[in-house]
Amino acid sequence: MPYDPSEYPSFAVTVDLVVLTVRRHALCALLVRRGEDPYRGQWALPGGFVRADEDLESAAARELAEETGLRTQDAGSWHAGAHLEQLATYGEPGRDPRMRVVSVAHLVLAPDLPSPTAGGDAGSAQWRSASELLGGAGGGTDEGLAFDHARILADGVERARSKIEYSSLAAAFCPPEFTVGELRRVYEAVWGVSLDPRNFHRKVTGTPGFLVPVGGTTTRQGGRPAQLFRAGGASALNPPMLRPEG
Amino acid sequence: MPYDPSEYPSFAVTVDLVVLTVRRHALCALLVRRGEDPYRGQWALPGGFVRADEDLESAAARELAEETGLRTQDAGSWHAGAHLEQLATYGEPGRDPRMRVVSVAHLVLAPDLPSPTAGGDAGSAQWRSASELLGGAGGGTDEGLAFDHARILADGVERARSKIEYSSLAAAFCPPEFTVGELRRVYEAVWGVSLDPRNFHRKVTGTPGFLVPVGGTTTRQGGRPAQLFRAGGASALNPPMLRPEG
DNA sequence: TGAATAGTGTCTGTCAGACAATATGGG
């Protein structure tokens, strides 16, 4: 029995990206200014249509590369690339005024980047503090993001906050080699709290497989030189890092 | 600038359901036999096409009601309904031989049901043990599920296993009122382990907001009568229930 | 020397795992 195309409705499918990084001790998200008609001129999450022969994750990686120049290391490999995972799918009938669009949102965790945007033209992309975007009232400081992107961003930030609790994913915000203090500042920025440096050090160095000491090398950031580590193979963190006030 | 429909490819969007329950001390998933052409006669997850004016979650709830008669209590409300949440989205180009289909999988946790299927005809649906379906070799005992449903099922089971760890969601597998022992048997079935009844009792009754004692009522299941509880408002469980051997 | 950060050690309260003991129903 062949299938009648009129049997089922037709959808457009997009990928939207919640790209997070830690800059100047704050969790920041990447926004782009829309140059096209729905919500033209407003800020939005990067993203675009999925092509006809393209995997969802490939589409997300392609959009990420096009809009930021970032490469992702797909599976199990560590560093020299951003972490990418599927976040959730948003398909409310009215979310795009043009037509029925289902958006598969993805979450990207990246180390701090030198230029705000390597791929797009300047002024059309920027890092914005997550607390500023999600903060006070329900909308944000400016007119709010295009489409339902404010909600997608909130979901992405919440996913990142909860995921570093029980996984070693916080290292995705750090360069390939980092110190315990740098990792701690990632947790502090993402959670918006202060952590005791002594207890944090004891916890992360005492969890087997979490941190691997790179050659006794050191670096500076102020005081006494610190050991350099890279992320270990352990992706699950047990017992989890406990978020204070939880 | 109006949009040219040829600019973006057209997709069909479906919802697939991973419906889990606990029967006879085993985690079971609901399967339906396909009556239509791709994979006709094979077992598959329940699901269907999303309608043109329908929310994704509404589509999932509708398919669930059509195929099982189960009602879901959407948000924040407890009991007399199954728990439904979005799981993940699968959109590999070749996953459906007919055309490009993106499937938004949902996870449903339901208490044990009297009849295998209330909605469909007999013999076209059945509960199958999850460990049997996912067990030994990569495929399962029979020829395997249609489409990529084996992977979706595996993702759903893994989500359920990890989610009852840090949420009170295990109560979704229980009837509205249940005993501590019944709840423990849910954990044991989903995780496939044995838990110490004494320590489990201390843990769940000691977590504020997790269990609310219903009138001093009791029931039986063998030995001394047990107190009846219903799920409390607390959805997050902190500190989490620790899965043994982790 | 003083400021700043890194790293180690100690103390204490909480909690999970092991398990003894008691309570209460059915056969």
Next chain:
DNA sequence: CCCATATTGTCTGACAGACACTATTCA
């Protein structure tokens, strides 16, 4: 009485939070 399950209590080891103290570098 015997058996099964529920429920309470005790003990112990692991670990998080608080915090004193030492180490090492730069200005």
